[in-house]
Amino acid sequence: MGLLVSGQWHDQWYDTDTSDGAFKRESAQLRNWVTPDGQPGPTGEGGFKAESDRYHLYVSLACPWAHRTLIFRKLKELEPHISVSIVSPDMLEKGWSFKTEEGSTGDTLQGFDYLHQVYTANKPDYTGRVTVPVLWDKQQGRIVSNESAEIIRMFNSAFNGLTGNTDDYYPENLATEIDSVNEWIYDSINNGVYRSGFATTQSAYEEAYNEIFKSLDQLEDRLSQQRYLMGETLTEADWRLFTTLIRFDAVYHGHFKCNRQRLEDFPNISQYVRELYQWPGVAETVDFHHIKRHYYFSHTMINPTRIVPVGPVIDYNRPHERGRLS
Numbered sequence: 001m002g003l004l005v006s007g008q009w010h011d012q013w014y015d016t017d018t019s020d021g022a023f024k025r026e027s028a029q030l031r032n033w034v035t036p037d038g039q040p041g042p043t044g045e046g047g048f049k050a051e052s053d054r055y056h057l058y059v060s061l062a063c064p065w066a067h068r069t070l071i072f073r074k075l076k077e078l079e080p081h082i083s084v085s086i087v088s089p090d091m092l093e094k095g096w097s098f099k100t101e102e103g104s105t106g107d108t109l110q111g112f113d114y115l116h117q118v119y120t121a122n123k124p125d126y127t128g129r130v131t132v133p134v135l136w137d138k139q140q141g142r143i144v145s146n147e148s149a150e151i152i153r154m155f156n157s158a159f160n161g162l163t164g165n166t167d168d169y170y171p172e173n174l175a176t177e178i179d180s181v182n183e184w185i186y187d188s189i190n191n192g193v194y195r196s197g198f199a200t201t202q203s204a205y206e207e208a209y210n211e212i213f214k215s216l217d218q219l220e221d222r223l224s225q226q227r228y229l230m231g232e233t234l235t236e237a238d239w240r241l242f243t244t245l246i247r248f249d250a251v252y253h254g255h256f257k258c259n260r261q262r263l264e265d266f267p268n269i270s271q272y273v274r275e276l277y278q279w280p281g282v283a284e285t286v287d288f289h290h291i292k293r294h295y296y297f298s299h300t301m302i303n304p305t306r307i308v309p310v311g312p313v314i315d316y317n318r319p320h321e322r323g324r325l326s
C-alpha cells in the first residue's frame with residue numbers, strides 16, 4: 001500500500017496521526033467525462049466521445065467502488081464496448097498489481113505489472129493515491145476518470161446511442177433526492193465501514209461504528225416500507241449501497257469490526273441484498289474470493305497473520321420476499 005509522489009512510488013500506510021486516528025479518504029483527482037459527442041462534462045476537459053472499443057476499465061473485484069462500475073457496465077450492456085483488466089486482490093508494498101496467482105487478468109491492454117504505471121503513463125510526475133477504478137482512453141492514451149461515482153453516471157447515459165439501452169438509474173425527476181441519499185449512505189455506510197476499519201483510536205472507531213448502525217437501523221426501517229431506496233424505482237443509489245452491503249458480512253463485520261450484528265440479522269436489508277444480488281447479471285460481478293482475500297491478506301496492519309476466514313456461509317441465491325408486499 002502506498003502512493004505516488006512526483007511519479008515515484010512510496011510504500012506508506014494511511015496517515016491517521018494528523019486526524020486523531022480517523023481515516024480521511026482523499027478525493028479522486030482525474031475527473032473528465034465521456035459524453036455522447038465529446039463535449040466537456042460537468043468537470044474536466046472535453047474530447048472523450050462515447051465510442052465502441054475506445055475505453056478500458058481497470059478494476060479490482062474486491063473494491064466496492066470499482067464494483068459499481070462493473071455493475072453498470074453489465075446493466076447498461078457495455079461489455080462489448082468497454083474492455084476490462086482486473087487487478088490481483090493482493091494490494092501489497094507496490095500497491096495494486098497484475099500478478100496473476102490470485103486471479104488477476106493481467107494488464108490486458110498495456111502489459112504493465114502495477115497499476116501505478118497506468119497513473120504515470122497518464123502523467124509521469126503524478127502525485128496521489130493509486131486507486132481503482134480507472135477509466136482509460138485508448139485513443140488518447142490517458143486516464144479519463146478515477147472517480148467511480150462519475151464513471152457510473154457516464155455509463156448510465158453517455159453510451160445509450162451505441163447500445164440502444166436507455167435504462168436510466170439517475171432519472172431527472174429523482175436526481176436531487178438521489179444525490180441527498182447518496183451523501184447520507186456514502187458518509188455513514190460506504191465510507192463509514194472504512195472509517196471503522198482504518199481507525200487507529202478507540203474513539204474514532206466508535207464514532208464510525210455508531211454512525212454505521214444508526215444508518216443501518218434507518219435503512220431497515222425505510223426498506224420495511226418501500227422496495228428500493230427511492231420507492232418503487234431502482235436507481236444508482238441502490239447499486240452504490242449494494243456493493244458495500246454484499247461485502248458486509250464477509251469482511252466488514254469481522255475485519256473492520258462492524259459487528260453489532262450481521263446484515264443477515266436485519267430482515268428487510270438482507271432480503272433487499274438478495275434481490276439485488278439476484279438481479280440479472282449482477283451475481284457474476286461478485287467474487288467472494290477476491291473480496292475476502294484482498295482485505296484479510298493485504299491489510300497486515302489490521303490482520304498480521306494474513307489468515308483469510310473460511311466463512312461466513314451465506315446463500316445469496318435463496319428466495320427473497322421483496323416485491324410481494326407492495
Ligand SMILES: N[C@@H](CCC(=O)N[C@@H](CS)C(=O)NCC(=O)O)C(=O)O
Nearest residue numbers: 028063064065129131132146147148
Ligand atoms: N473515490 C474513489 C475511491 C476509490 C478507492 O479508494 N479505491 C480503493 C480500493 S477499494 C483503492 O484503490 N485504494 C488504494 C489506496 O488508497 O491506496 C472512487 O470511488 O472511485
